[in-house]
């Protein structure tokens with residue numbers, strides 16, 4: 001069996017998890033991750049890392065739910081293992097609160113997280129401006145630790161990591177047989193995709209070890225997420241804004257919004273301000289494409305556009321991407337004039 005040379009472009013949570021899934025699912029291949037940035041400098045490093053799915057208008061809910069469940073189950077197994085601290089994955093309980101009754105009191109993911117229930121009157125007393133709430137336990141992924149942990153898995157299975165910025169996917173031909181495009185926002189240029197654009201998010205990291213429960217306003221705009229070493233306060237959603245520098249006025253606004261929900265934060269000390277650009281698209285692009293140019297062919301699996309919820313679904317969509325890569329490898333090993341990608 002000849003070795004299929006696979007290049008995974010992008011080293012955020014999508015590229016690294018896809019590479020790990022390929023190494024598990026596709027025998028007889030070599031894997032090289034090519035990326036201009038690695039942890040701690042990717043968008044994935046900025047993510048708060050909470051497992052609460054976001055809806056993509058063009059991705060069916062049943063697909064999203066499957067990806068979320070696969071991701072939850074994968075991370076829950078890590079959280080229950082001796083690897084939990086190294087991988088930066090742990091359980092966290094708390095509340096999602098609403099100023100008016102939401103259209104869906106029980107969201108589609110309610111039976112995936114643990115112990116989902118309506119908040120009691122006594123719990124809601126803590127939030128006088130809110131009339132409804134959901135209490136549940138979910139997982140939080142400290143993304144920088146998790147990305148390093150995934151990189152370690154890739155190296156252990158013989159994969160290589162290469163720092164390089166690509167201007168065009170054809171630069172990978174003839175060195176690679178199959179390309180997996182996990183470049184997030186970079187796909188605007190690399191895949192010529194005008195439907196993907198940035199939605200800027202700014203977050204603060206504070207020292208407030210007494211905060212144990214997460215609190216998320218149902219709008220998704222204001223949130224308090226306690227983690228292993230700090231509490232993340234958010235956030236913003238600024239469409240089409242490419243500015244990666246923290247804005248001091250926005251930081252003050254985030255801090256005061258969070259203090260309304262959790263007044264004890266007034267005593268917290270801000271240690272970091274971070275900005276990331278969410279790769280937003282109407283739906284995740286998970287698709288094979290056979291690029292052709294002057295008699296040359298290059299099979300590509302696109303896997304990008306996870307927007308505001310990439311951490312929540314990464315493992316499920318990575319397993320599906322790995323299956324598409326496996327099909328490309330099969331097609332390469334059994335070529336036929338009628339075989340289509």
Ligand SMILES: Cc1cc2nc3c(=O)[nH]c(=O)nc-3n(C[C@H](O)[C@H](O)[C@H](O)COP(=O)(O)OP(=O)(O)OC[C@H]3O[C@@H](n4cnc5c(N)ncnc54)[C@H](O)[C@@H]3O)c2cc1C
Pocket residue numbers: 009010011012013014015034035036037038042043044045046047048049050051052164165166167182183184185186187190200201202203235275276277278279304305306307308309310311312313
């Ligand atoms: C403030 C904020 C909070 C968030 N909180 C959450 C949360 O709580 N839960 C959740 O599920 N999601 C959250 N997200 C969303 C999540 O961060 C993204 O969905 C996810 O990180 C996308 O991962 P990615 O690997 O596709 O992109 P990225 O992490 O951006 O990775 C893309 C990779 O491609 C590389 N690349 C791009 N172009 C090129 C090129 N031309 N050549 C070579 N390499 C290239 C980049 O260097 C990078 O390594 C949050 C996002 C932000 C900004």
